[in-house]
Amino acid sequence: ASTLGAAAAQSGRYFGTAIAAGRLGDSAYTTIAGREFTMVTPENEMKIDATEPQQGQFNFTAGDQVYNWAVQHGMRVRGHTLAWHGQQPGWMQGLGGSALRQAMINHINGVMAHYKGKLAYWDVVNEAFADDGSGGRRQSNLQATGNDWIEVAFRTARAADSGVKLCYNDYNIENWNAAKTQGVYNMVRDFKSRGVPIDCVGFQSHFNSGSPYNSNFRTTLQNFAALGVDVAITELDIQGASPTTYANVTNDCLAVSRCVGITVWGVRDTDSWRSADTPLLFDGNGSKKPAYTAVLDAL
Ligand code: XIL
Numbered sequence: 001a002s003t004l005g006a007a008a009a010q011s012g013r014y015f016g017t018a019i020a021a022g023r024l025g026d027s028a029y030t031t032i033a034g035r036e037f038t039m040v041t042p043e044n045e046m047k048i049d050a051t052e053p054q055q056g057q058f059n060f061t062a063g064d065q066v067y068n069w070a071v072q073h074g075m076r077v078r079g080h081t082l083a084w085h086g087q088q089p090g091w092m093q094g095l096g097g098s099a100l101r102q103a104m105i106n107h108i109n110g111v112m113a114h115y116k117g118k119l120a121y122w123d124v125v126n127e128a129f130a131d132d133g134s135g136g137r138r139q140s141n142l143q144a145t146g147n148d149w150i151e152v153a154f155r156t157a158r159a160a161d162s163g164v165k166l167c168y169n170d171y172n173i174e175n176w177n178a179a180k181t182q183g184v185y186n187m188v189r190d191f192k193s194r195g196v197p198i199d200c201v202g203f204q205s206h207f208n209s210g211s212p213y214n215s216n217f218r219t220t221l222q223n224f225a226a227l228g229v230d231v232a233i234t235e236l237d238i239q240g241a242s243p244t245t246y247a248n249v250t251n252d253c254l255a256v257s258r259c260v261g262i263t264v265w266g267v268r269d270t271d272s273w274r275s276a277d278t279p280l281l282f283d284g285n286g287s288k289k290p291a292y293t294a295v296l297d298a299l
Contacts, residue, residue, distance in 0.1 A: 004281075004292075005038035007299035008261060011254060014039040014076065015299070016263035018235070021045050021062040023271060024069055028286045033073075033267050039120070040070035041078040041234070041263055043273075048082075049089040051111050055103065058110050067118065078234070078263070079115060081123040081169065082108045083153040085140035093141065101145040105156050112160035123169040123202060123234070124157045125150050131172060135183035150187070151196045158197035169202035169234055176216040176223065185224060192227050202234035205249065206265070208277060213238065213245045218252040225258035235265040237272060237279035243294035246281070250298040262295075 001007035008015035016039030023029045044050060045062035052058055070077045083104055095103055112122070128150055130138045137143050150168075157166050168188065173181045184201070191198045201224050207213045221231045233253055238245050253259040266272040270284035281292040 001296075001299070004036045004296060004299065007296055009038065010299065013253070013259070014261035016040060016075075016078065016261060017267055018043040018263065018265045019066050019069065019267075020271065021065040023267075024065060029267055029271065030069075032282055032286055038075050039078060039261055039263060040066060040075050041080050042066040043266070044087070046079050046081070046111070046115075047087040048084065048092060048107060049087045052092075052107050053089050055089075055091045056106070056110075058114065060114050063115075067115070076120040077118070079111075079119045079122040079164070081126040082111060082157065083124060083142060083149070084126040085138060085142060086127065088141075096141055096144060098145070100141055101149065101152070104142065104145075104149065104153065108153060108156045109160050112157060112164075115164075116161045117163055119161075119164050121165045121167050121200060121202075121232075122157060122161075124166045125153050126169045127171065128168075129170055129173070129180050129183050131180065133179045135179035135186075137183075151191065154191070154197050165199040165230065166197055167200035167202050167232070167234075168198060169204065171204035171206050171235070172211050174203050174205055174207075174217045174220055175211075175214045176220040177214075181220060185227075188224065188227050188229060192229070198229060200230040200232060200260070202232050204235035204265075205233045206235060206237055206274075207245065208239035208274075208279075213248060215248065217249065218255050221252060221256040221259055225256050230258050230260045231256060232260050233262040236262060237265045237274060237277070238291070239274070239277040239279050241269075241279055241281070241289055241291040243290040246291040247294040247298045250295050254298070
């Protein structure tokens with residue numbers, strides 16, 4: 001195969017990218033994206049601040065731009081994200097307790113109703129675990145509403161759209177030996193044992209010198225999949241874009257039958273949220289980097 005998407009499809013997987021609505025007028029960008037990828041995650045356009053800028057007033061303009069572009073190019077879409085401590089609109093940042101709990105539920109219902117039946121996956125909850133080595137929850141206004149906020153989000157999501165796969169998504173949960181990984185694993189195991197509706201876990205996979213790739217990533221993917229969820233690499237970027245590391249990550253996904261696909265977090269280095277790290281598969285001129293070839297050959 002001569003594109004990432006076609007190569008991934010040989011094993012029934014997708015190869016995705018984050019797409020920014022603001023770049024859809026850049027033909028160099030859309031040419032590469034339209035050719036190479038089969039799954040799209042809106043980089044910011046379906047986040048809480050974008051979709052509910054004022055409480056109860058939903059705005060799907062930018063989200064729909066990305067969604068429509070993806071569908072017009074034969075791609076599927078991963079919704080990102082419904083409940084998160086980050087990129088909350090000001091009105092939500094100021095809420096707590098039962099008012100915030102109800103606002104979260106209303107937000108999930110409002111956004112999921114608009115996209116009902118249209119998306120392949122939803123990142124229902126994003127980044128809810130702490131980085132402090134405790135394996136526990138991150139402190140946030142959502143966490144302060146009660147430890148059950150995550151399962152409430154998933155139950156609400158299932159009721160809103162029974163046809164979309166519901167995912168938990170986080171970073172620094174790739175290394176099996178990390179306390180954060182174990183915390184998320186224990187939550188998913190608990191959810192599966194109690195019938196809380198969760199279908200998938202997304203491993204963001206933002207690798208850099210502070211949080212490097214570890215070869216036990218494959219073990220992590222296998223162990224989560226063994227709980228009965230799909231797994232995916234959802235926001236892959238690697239500081240310096242080592243071809244070897246990109247190939248290793250690709251091979252880790254291919255080794256796990258329930259690893260459904262890989263999404264890179266942007267098209268060209270210049271599109272990256274961490275552009276100084278030149279972490280992606282295409283350089284700023286749109287040329288394929290050695291990491292691109294490494295991934296294509298591994299798929
Ligand atoms: C990032 C976007 O790439 C940036 O454009 C934005 O300014 C901040 O968010 N984890 C996530 C993504 O789940 O939503 C983040 O995306 C990167 C880290």
